[in-house]
Amino acid sequence: MEGHDFALWEKRIDALMVLCGGKGLFTVDGLRRALEDMGEEAFEKYSYYERWIAATNQNLIEAGVYTLEELGQRMEEIAARGPTYGEAQGD
Amino acid sequence: MPHDHHDHDHLSPSGHPFRADNDTALTYWQQMEIAVRELLVKKGQLTSVEINAQIEAMDARSPADGAAVVARAWVDPDFKARLLDNAAAATREMGFDIGPLNLIAVENTATVHNLIVCTLCSCYPRNLLGLPPDWYKTRAYRSRAVKEPRKVLREFGVDLPDTSQIRVHDSTADMRYVVIPARPDGTEGMDEATLAKLVTRDSMIGTGLARVPGVA
Numbered sequence: 001m002e003g004h005d006f007a008l009w010e011k012r013i014d015a016l017m018v019l020c021g022g023k024g025l026f027t028v029d030g031l032r033r034a035l036e037d038m039g040e041e042a043f044e045k046y047s048y049y050e051r052w053i054a055a056t057n058q059n060l061i062e063a064g065v066y067t068l069e070e071l072g073q074r075m076e077e078i079a080a081r082g083p084t085y086g087e088a089q090g091d
Numbered sequence: 092m093p094h095d096h097h098d099h100d101h102l103s104p105s106g107h108p109f110r111a112d113n114d115t116a117l118t119y120w121q122q123m124e125i126a127v128r129e130l131l132v133k134k135g136q137l138t139s140v141e142i143n144a145q146i147e148a149m150d151a152r153s154p155a156d157g158a159a160v161v162a163r164a165w166v167d168p169d170f171k172a173r174l175l176d177n178a179a180a181a182t183r184e185m186g187f188d189i190g191p192l193n194l195i196a197v198e199n200t201a202t203v204h205n206l207i208v209c210t211l212c213s214c215y216p217r218n219l220l221g222l223p224p225d226w227y228k229t230r231a232y233r234s235r236a237v238k239e240p241r242k243v244l245r246e247f248g249v250d251l252p253d254t255s256q257i258r259v260h261d262s263t264a265d266m267r268y269v270v271i272p273a274r275p276d277g278t279e280g281m282d283e284a285t286l287a288k289l290v291t292r293d294s295m296i297g298t299g300l301a302r303v304p305g306v307a
Contacts, residue, residue, distance in 0.1 A: 015145035
């Protein structure tokens with residue numbers, strides 16, 4: 001039950017949550033609500049930061065920061081950059 | 092001991108753990124992280140510089156910050172009084188920027204032992220101690236810490252007499268706790284820096300006690 005070194009993508013999710021929260025784009029309550037809406041099986045299937053990026057994304061779409069279409073299009077572009085996180089990660 | 096890794100199933104022939112890098116297959120959620128980050132930058136909500144600075148600031152925080160605060164409280168009764176009165180202000184006094192967080196310090200004594208949990212998610216005094224350990228975020232810890240704290244503490248190697256009172260504090264988004272562990276015997280006359288080395292992360296969560304000098 002020891003801690004692990006967080007991977008860069010996990011640290012980035014952490015940073016996005018903190019910064020977006022600080023800018024008032026969503027609240028912790030909003031994040032929790034999105035987490036709870038994911039249902040119980042999400043807690044079995046997905047890791048901690050996987051659930052947090054899902055909740056962050058949900059809240060940002062609801063806040064109108066970007067649309068679901070923009071997200072889908074961007075995710076496709078990212079997948080086309082290469083098969084690994086290193087190749088797809090952007091700056 | 093650089094080769095003293097806990098997880099022996101994942102060691103390479105050289106004795107080093109296999110370490111995940113950026114060369115494993117891109118997952119759906121990583122793809123989403125990249126997309127969300129890039130869209131936030133594109134929409135002018137965040138900059139890459141801000142994101143990198145936030146990661147760096149979080150990386151710089153560690154239990155050593157909390158340990159310094161505890162050691163100060165052990166040697167300076169006035170500071171301890173201020174810490175118990177308003178932990179956010181007292182830690183700021185020492186130069187630790189804990190942000191807008193409400194922080195409550197709770198003190199372990201001969202008769203009271205405090206334990207911190209976040210039953211809902213993973214609220215943790217991260218601006219003072221860094222990111223929470225994995226076990227802190229598990230459902231097992233979050234549910235059992237409130238239902239059977241004595242048993243959980245025994246599993247962490249903390250065996251308290253039945254006469255001691257255990258107080259479990261449930262953290263929230265607006266209210267975080269940090270435990271001031273009891274100062275171990277045999278530390279009289281030690282300076283702050285030496286004392287701080289006795290203060291472990293777990294002792295500030297309540298799942299451990301401060302180290303006793305001379306005992307590994």
